[in-house]
Amino acid sequence: MKKLDTPQELDAWRESCKNELDHDRLRLRVCDGTGCRALGSQHVLTALRQAVNGNNVEIMTTGCPGFCEQGPLVTVDPQQIAYQQVTTKHVHKIISDTLGKGEVISELLYVDPSNGQPVTTESELPYYKSQMRRVTDLNGQIDPHQIEHYIAHKGYMALSKALYDMSPDGIIEEVIRSQLRGRGGAGFPTGVKWKFCRQSPGDEKYVICNADEGNPGAFTDRSLLEANPHRIIEGMIIGARGIGATEGFIYIRSEYPLAIENLNIALNQAREHGLLGKNILGSGFDFNIQLRLGAGAFVCGEETALMASIEGKPGEPRPRPPFPAQEGLWGKPSNINNVKSWASIPSIIANGAEWFAGVGTEKSKGTAMFSMVGKINNPGVVEVPIGISLRELIFDAGGGIPDGKSFKAVQFGGPLGGCIPAQYLDTPIDYESLTDLGATMGSGGLVVADESTCMVDLARYFMNFTQEESCGQCIPCRWGTKVMLDILTRICNGQGEKGDIETLEQLANTVKTASLCGLGQAAPNPVLSSLRHFRDEYEAHVYDKRCPSKVCWK
């Protein structure tokens, strides 16, 4: 394929891609994401390929649409019949009954637990109906290995607009006006951060995509990386144009082999088509992206540690200032954003800031992705407008709590976040209200706890994680988290003593204020928030030698 030299060539190619993708075609869409693969989708895929051999049916492998609990997922187009938990033994029936006679196989349909009724099509599934899919709209709809699919769905149109119809400052202004806030944790306004980096003196600048996603229980980034890598790449090119960067890095954890494979394929395709590299789309703008693989340290998700790691140094954070926008990678001005932040950019540029800011709350605009695990009926990835209530998120999209148990709390933001108990279920989810409750938006990972979860034990679990992942550079985090874990372990073993809770609390407060980086500063959150909302459970362990949830020392 010849490199695209003008926006017109891109438009012409888009038309031919659209025709290729022809929506009325008989097609089986098979989810080939990590979740479905773990449940056997590749066997289903092989069997389907053999069975349809020679017939006029297309098989499309897609990335993860998010409904992981019900995998392997197979969707029959054009009717969009959504089959769940498909195994190899269903393959012939799908071919003969559904493809052959147009009949729906009821045993493969999702049954709505609220009314016991089977749901036939994808768009009617309650899981999707409760969502607003803006960043994830193509997850599950396209083959991430085919750039043509992304192109057909307006892919790289925003890039063409950014390069030809907007100035770099105009790009940044648009992102500022959209009020997009970083989706990697702290929620810093993305456009403002870009502006700092643009204004920083220097000809050589870098943009970085943080795809380290180290939170246990978080996999929103993975679903995007696997299902639609081009959207992230497009966002980075637009950002680089705004900031004036010539080189980009995607720092991705090596535990994500499928995401790495899909990203590599996408990067090569973008380069082949002149969308990445020298003279992008004939505009004279040069920008390239390289992958860097993480080696399994949670702290390397912290921006300064991440940059040290890219430089080949030990993954240890450093104090700020200087901020990355002043002195980042190799001392050059650098801008780092989360996967979801980058993936939000193309639609902001294409549809405008007002469109983006049309949903959300006063201070938190747009949609947010969440991954939900733990005691929940539909573990998986969802995208919802910011500002919906926790109740809507957990009970509508998440399908509620299994086995008739009652909801106890949700850990928001993983090991650096906090727990939110049942009395706050109607709180609108946005950055501010979560912080007020002692939790954080984090990277969108939720762990749901039911009545059988011990909150002290859960706090101990997260403390064990952060203690192990502490790099050990500063004293409060290196030894403070260790002593905190020792006390929690003692309490969970029924050996808590009078004064332990107070010591724990005091230590937690100091580790939070005194630590060098965000890891230490947030590591006490699970303890502090559970002490705030479930202090009685701690007291029962220490004073009555009793675990109210019957989890500890059975």
Added chain:
Amino acid sequence: MITLTINDKTIHTQVGRSILEVARDNAIWIPTLCYHEALKPYGGCRLCLVELETPRGSRVVSSCTFPAEDGMVVHTNTKTIQQSRQIVAQLLLARAGHVPFIRELAASVGVNDTPYTLPQDTCVLCARCVRACQEIVGMSAISIANRGSDRVVVPPFKISSADCIECTTCVLVCPTDAITLDDITDSSRTVHEWQSEYARGACRLCEYTLNGN
């Protein structure tokens, strides 16, 4: 020139200095451990924390790494700062309470004993030795291995490093005598911490040998 206040005292100074340096020039005491004049600031011990008054509320920062800025309002001895120093001192006592220097340091922030228990070691992981070897000597014959509370200072693979030029800078900058040169008059010397033996030779920088010839 910039003007800032530290503990309500108005101070004029030039740009490009850390809060710690400015404070020390003005006889304002801030405790430190990992800080060393000859080394780049590290921000690891967190004893030098100070509180800044900012339009967006107060902020706790390490004074060794934070640049002094015009109009800054700094407090070195607030309740928050005292409490965090004391807890850091208690953690240090739990680790190395047998070291006189650590006991003195803790006493200077009002701490004489500790409620915590940690595995004992003379090394408090301030990393002065590692940084000196890298920044001053330019060798990196020692480095930090492992992470979190398992951190240790070791030569690569815990064996004598060919990069060591026997300059003993690490010994000089170590505040707790965790690195000691034993048996200086012998023809080999043992660095106890690392259980490795070095044949004595001349320092490749200054050609000074330890027994003076």
